[in-house]
Every structure is written in C-alpha cells, then in structure tokens.
Amino acid sequence: MEDTAMPYVALALRLTLAGVFLVSALMKARSIGDTVAMWTALLKSVRLTGGGLARAASWTLIGVEAVTGVALLAGGALSTPALVAAMVLLSIFSALAMVAARAKLNVACACFGRAAAPLGRRHVWRNLVLLGIAVAGVAVQVDVPLEAGGIAVAAGAAVVITSLTAFYDDIVDLVGGA
Template identity: 40%
Template sequence: MTYVAFACRILLFGVFLLALAGKVRSRTAFASFARSITDLRLFPRKVSRAAAAAVIAGEVAVLLLLVPPRTASLGLAAAVLLLLAFTAGIVVALRGGRRAPCRCFGASATPLGPLHVVRNLILAGTGAAGFAVMTALPAAGWPAHAGGGAVAAVAAVVAALLVARLDDLAALFRTGWPAPVAARPRAVHK
C-alpha cells in the first residue's frame, strides 16, 4: 500500500506542478488564466484576478505539502479540497451556460465541459485514496524497495502527463485518426 500512496503523491504533484507552470510561465499566461476565471463569471470581475492568485497560492501550497512524508497526507487532503473546489466552479459555470476555455494547464483553448469535471473527480479520488492509505499506514512515506518505488513513480509521471494533455487526447478521439493519404496512381510508362 505504500506504493499506492507514493504513486498518488507523485501523480498529484506532477499534475499540480504542470498546472502551476502553465499558468505562471509568463505574464500573458497568467493574464489568460485570470481572464478565463472572469469569463466563467463565478466572481465579480474585480475579484477574478485575486481568485486566480488564490488558485496559484493553493497549488503552491499543495506542492510544498506533498513532498515531505510528514506533511504529505495534509498535501493530499489540500489537493482533494482544491480539486473539489475547481469541480464545483466548473459545474456552476456549466449549469449557467458558461463554457470558457480551460486554462487549467495554461494554454488550452478547449472550453470547459463534463470531461473536466470527470477528470477533477478522478484526481480528487486519487488524492482521497492516497490520504486514506497514509492515515491508515503512518509509515507510508517512501517505498521500502527502490524498484517498486521506481515503477510507482514512472506510472504516476506518465499519468500526470496524460492528465495535462487530456484536452488534446480528447480532441484526437473526437475527430478520429487522420485519414490515410490516398495512394497516388502510378504513371504508366510506354
């Protein structure tokens, strides 16, 4: 079970790190993120920039708490709460007919939708599972065997990268694979 908790921590650390990096990589990226919050109309326009800064602060707090084993369970709990808050905001916006671009990882122009709700709920469930394991097994900080820890870490990193590119993957499957290039007829030489 230590490997489960370890993988949950790494997955959420990766997701929150990629999300944070996408939002703060430039002033333009942060402004786009803040504008997406304004477009969702969850807060008054003047509060939206402060809400964007609060999201950044929350993501930084989660990252800092997830690393040390002694605060990792608190980091998992904070991640779950933040993900549930994001999910609630998305649901409220969708029910109000507002589909602003998802700037969750910075650059995506994909409008928020049910896929984002499901993604966040799965991530929140991951955090809850990690939290449950860590509270049930206080020694569930670092894996006992390097090989098992490496497998858990690689799986979690791959999952984090897939989560970060979820909009692109969903678009790929919505439009289908590119049609094969038609074979050119061969010229007949006489």
C-alpha cells in the first residue's frame, strides 16, 4: 500500500468506529427498555439489583458511546484520545461478553438497541475485531491534507462496515452461526 493511502485508511478506521458508537448510542436510546433490561440482567448476575441502577448505567453508556463517536468524528487532536476511549470501551464490552459466555448468563444483547441474541461468544469476536480497528487506527494516524475523492471512499467503507456491525447478530443468525 502506498504511503498516500494511509491517511485514508486511518480516516476509514476512525469513521467506522464513530459510526458504530453513534449508531449504537442512538439505537440504545430508541430502545431504552431493551437496554435497561440488558443492564438489569447483567447487574443481577453480580447480585446488584434495582431498576434505577440499570437505567443510570444504560444512559451513562449511551452518553459515553455518543461522546466517543463525536470525538472520533472530530478528529484532529481528539483522534488519539477518542481511539483510546474506543479501545477501553471495546475491551470492557469484550470482557462482559466473555464473562456472559463462560457463565452461560441469560442476557439478551441490546448492543445496538433491540434485544437480540444472548450475549456471548459471537459478541466477543465482533468486539475484538472492532478493538483491532481501534488499535490499527492509532497505529496508522497520519496528519496530511485529504482529497475529496479519498474522503468519500473512506466514508463509504465506514458506512458498509458500520452497517455490517450493527446487523451482525442478524447476519450470524441468517447464516446459521452460534
């Protein structure tokens, strides 16, 4: 890959993560009942109860995802801190999915708003791929002027990857995966 492509790769990676976090936050807010139910089940599994705590955790997560997504879109000086925030969030999400899978918790993943498949291995894989995107985003950051055509291609790639991520559970179910 030529050095001239690297800034567009970095942009596509950042825009992908921005899209994933913004879509996730928006869909969680739109399906707040499913999001609260997910948190209620997770908190109950560690013997913490109370609808107020689950609701607060839901809205806090929505806010953190939205702020991270906006910071990723902003770029510039916010790029590295936003990518690090994405790495932290995705590490936590991966750990939660691993714990849920190992403990065989019956927690419906409301990762993109609507309650879908039980939180488990498939979500570990998805989150680890997204974590890899965040790590790669930090590794390939380049600050140079960008051309409109390259920006459009990077944005298009980000839309495709964001869409695949948002509908990941549906895709896995469609092809018969676990």
